[in-house]
Amino acid sequence: MSTIKEAPVIEEASSFKMLQAMVGIGILCALLIVVTYETTKPRIAQLKQAALEKAIFKVIPGISKTAAFHFVEGTFVPVGNQKKVDQVVYAGYNDSNELVGVAINGKGQGYADIISVLYGYSFDKQQIIGFYVLESKETPGLGDKIEKDPDFLANFTAMDASLSADLSSIKNKITTTKSGEKTNAWEVDGITGATISSRAIGDILASSTEAMLPLIYKNKNAFVLPKNQEKDGTTN
Structure with missing residues (x-):
C-alpha cells in the first residue's frame, strides 16, 4: 500500500506566499516611484526654467x-x-x-x-x-x-x-x-x-x-x- 505524500501541497503554499511577497514589493516600488516623481516634478520644472532663462541671456x-x-x-x-x-x-x-x-x-x-x-x-x-x-x-x-x-x-x-x-x-x-x-x-x-x-x-x-x-x-x-x-x- 502506497503512502500519500503532503510535500507538494506545502511547496505550492510556499510558492504562493513568495508570489504574494513579490507582488507586494512590486506594488510598493511602483508607489514609491510615483510618489518620488510627483514630489520632485515641480522642482525639476523649476530647475529647467532656471536653466532656460540662463540660456536665453547667454545666446x-x-x-x-x-x-x-x-x-x-x-x-x-x-x-x-x-x-x-x-x-x-x-x-x-x-x-x-x-x-x-x-x-x-x-x-x-x-x-x-x-x-x-x-x-x-x-x-x-x-x-x-x-x-x-x-x-x-x-x-x-x-x-x-x-x-x-x-x-x-x-x-x-x-x-x-x-x-x-x-x-x-x-x-x-x-x-x-x-x-x-x-x-x-x-x-x-x-x-x-x-x-x-x-x-x-x-x-x-x-x-x-x-x-x-x-x-x-x-x-x-x-x-x-x-x-x-x-x-x-x-x-x-
Missing part, C-alpha cells in the same frame, strides 16, 4: 530682460497664463527696452538621443549670435564636445543666417563641414571624433532656421515692446 548677449511669445493665427503674441503653448520664441531687450534679438529652440536626432538647443538671432545682423545646448545625452568625452568645445562654439557667435531678398527663405542653408574645412560664414566647422553629433547640430539649425526665421522676421514688430511697457520697463 542673446547684451540683454537685461526677456519676454516669451508664441505663434497664434499668423503672428506672435505674448505668452499669458497658458500652461502649454507651441512655437515659443523668447525676445531679448537691452536696458533701453530696445529689441536686441530672439532666442529660438531647435531639436533633432543626435548620436545617442534627441538634442535640444537654443540659439540667438539678431534681426539687424541677420546672424546667429549665440548657441547653447539645453539637453543632450551624447557620449561623454566625444559627442558632448558640442556643449563645451570653444572652437566649436565659436561657430555660433556670428553665423550667417541672412534671408533672401523677399525675406521668404534662408539665403544659404546651414551645413556642417569636416573639421578645419569651413570656408563660409553659414557653415558649422565639425568636431573630429564627434562627427555625428556636430553634424546633428548643423542639421538642427538648418531645419529650424528655414522654418522659423522667415516667420519671425516677417513678424518682427510683434516683439517690439508697447509704449506703456517702455515707460515702466516691464515685460511679460
Whole structure:
C-alpha cells in the first residue's frame, strides 16, 4: 500500500506566499516611484526654467530682460497664463527696452538621443549670435564636445543666417563641414571624433532656421515692446 505524500501541497503554499511577497514589493516600488516623481516634478520644472532663462541671456548677449511669445493665427503674441503653448520664441531687450534679438529652440536626432538647443538671432545682423545646448545625452568625452568645445562654439557667435531678398527663405542653408574645412560664414566647422553629433547640430539649425526665421522676421514688430511697457520697463 502506497503512502500519500503532503510535500507538494506545502511547496505550492510556499510558492504562493513568495508570489504574494513579490507582488507586494512590486506594488510598493511602483508607489514609491510615483510618489518620488510627483514630489520632485515641480522642482525639476523649476530647475529647467532656471536653466532656460540662463540660456536665453547667454545666446542673446547684451540683454537685461526677456519676454516669451508664441505663434497664434499668423503672428506672435505674448505668452499669458497658458500652461502649454507651441512655437515659443523668447525676445531679448537691452536696458533701453530696445529689441536686441530672439532666442529660438531647435531639436533633432543626435548620436545617442534627441538634442535640444537654443540659439540667438539678431534681426539687424541677420546672424546667429549665440548657441547653447539645453539637453543632450551624447557620449561623454566625444559627442558632448558640442556643449563645451570653444572652437566649436565659436561657430555660433556670428553665423550667417541672412534671408533672401523677399525675406521668404534662408539665403544659404546651414551645413556642417569636416573639421578645419569651413570656408563660409553659414557653415558649422565639425568636431573630429564627434562627427555625428556636430553634424546633428548643423542639421538642427538648418531645419529650424528655414522654418522659423522667415516667420519671425516677417513678424518682427510683434516683439517690439508697447509704449506703456517702455515707460515702466516691464515685460511679460
